[in-house]
Amino acid sequence: MSSPLILINLKTYDEGYGHRARKIAESAELIAGESGVRIGIAPNFMEIHPMSHHFSVPVYAQHTDGIGAGAHTGHVLAAAVRHAGAHGTLINHSERRLTLADVGAAVEAAKTAGLETVVCTNNVATSAAAASFAPDYVAIEPPELIGSGVSVSKADPEIIRRSVDAVTRVDPGVKILTGAGIQSGECVKIALDLGTEGVLLASSVVKAADPEAVLRDLISLL
Numbered sequence: 001m002s003s004p005l006i007l008i009n010l011k012t013y014d015e016g017y018g019h020r021a022r023k024i025a026e027s028a029e030l031i032a033g034e035s036g037v038r039i040g041i042a043p044n045f046m047e048i049h050p051m052s053h054h055f056s057v058p059v060y061a062q063h064t065d066g067i068g069a070g071a072h073t074g075h076v077l078a079a080a081v082r083h084a085g086a087h088g089t090l091i092n093h094s095e096r097r098l099t100l101a102d103v104g105a106a107v108e109a110a111k112t113a114g115l116e117t118v119v120c121t122n123n124v125a126t127s128a129a130a131a132s133f134a135p136d137y138v139a140i141e142p143p144e145l146i147g148s149g150v151s152v153s154k155a156d157p158e159i160i161r162r163s164v165d166a167v168t169r170v171d172p173g174v175k176i177l178t179g180a181g182i183q184s185g186e187c188v189k190i191a192l193d194l195g196t197e198g199v200l201l202a203s204s205v206v207k208a209a210d211p212e213a214v215l216r217d218l219i220s221l222l
Contacts, residue, residue, distance in 0.1 A: 005137070005177065005198030006188070006218055007040040007118065008205050009062065009090065010047075015206050017044055024205065025055045027212035032057055037219045038198070042090055045076070052085025060118065061089040063096045066105025078106075078113035088116030090200075092130070094141060100129055107133040118177065118200070127163040131170035138167050139177035139200045157194055164195035185220035192222070 010016030028039040042060040052059045064078040091106045117135035121127040140163040178191045179200035208214045
C-alpha cells in the first residue's frame with residue numbers, strides 16, 4: 001500500500017495565506033520528511049507558485065475548470081495551474097460544487113495537464129458517479145459535518161464503508177479519501193481501517209494555534 005495522503009485545504013481562511021500559510025507548509029514539509037507520510041497543501045491560487053517552488057510537499061489547486069486554452073475569462077485553466085507548479089487539484093468541493101458533466105470535463109482537463117485529481121463527493125451515489133471518470137482520488141465529505149468538529153469517521157463510518165465499496169465496484173484503481181471533521185490521529189486511523197487511503201481536512205490544521213502539533217497528532221497512529 002502506498003503512503004497515506006493527508007491533504008490540507010487552506011480554503012480562504014485568514015490563516016490560509018501569507019506568513020501563516022507558509023508556516024503550515026513548513027510544518028507539513030518537516031513532518032512529511034520525518035514520517036514518510038504524504039502531506040499535501042491546497043492553498044489559494046495566489047499561493048500555488050511560491051509554495052510549489054519553496055516547499056517539497058505536493059501543492060494542489062482548490063479548483064480547476066474543464067476548459068482548454070481560449071476565451072474563458074474568470075475560469076481556472078488546469079494547464080496554467082500545472083505551469084505554476086501544482087501537483088494536483090481538488091474538483092467539486094462542497095464549497096465549489098459542479099454538475100456531473102462539469103466534473104467529468106474538469107477531470108479530463110486536469111489529466112491532460114498532468115495534474116493529480118481529487119474529486120470531492122457528498123454521498124455514496126455521487127462517489128460512484130465520480131469514480132466513473134477515473135480520477136486519482138474520490139474524497140467523500142458529508143457537507144453537514146464539514147467544519148463541525150465532528151469527525152465523519154466516527155459520526156458516520158457507514159458512509160465511508162459504502163463509498164469505498166461503490167467506488168471499488170466502478171473502478172478499483174481509484175483511491176478514496178475521507179473528510180469532514182477530521183481532527184486527530186484516531187480519526188485518521190479509523191478512516192484508514194475503513195478502507196480509505198487518507199484524509200482531506202481544513203480548519204483543524206489551518207485554524208489551530210499550533211498546526212505542527214496537530215499534524216504530528218494526525219500521523220501519530222500511522
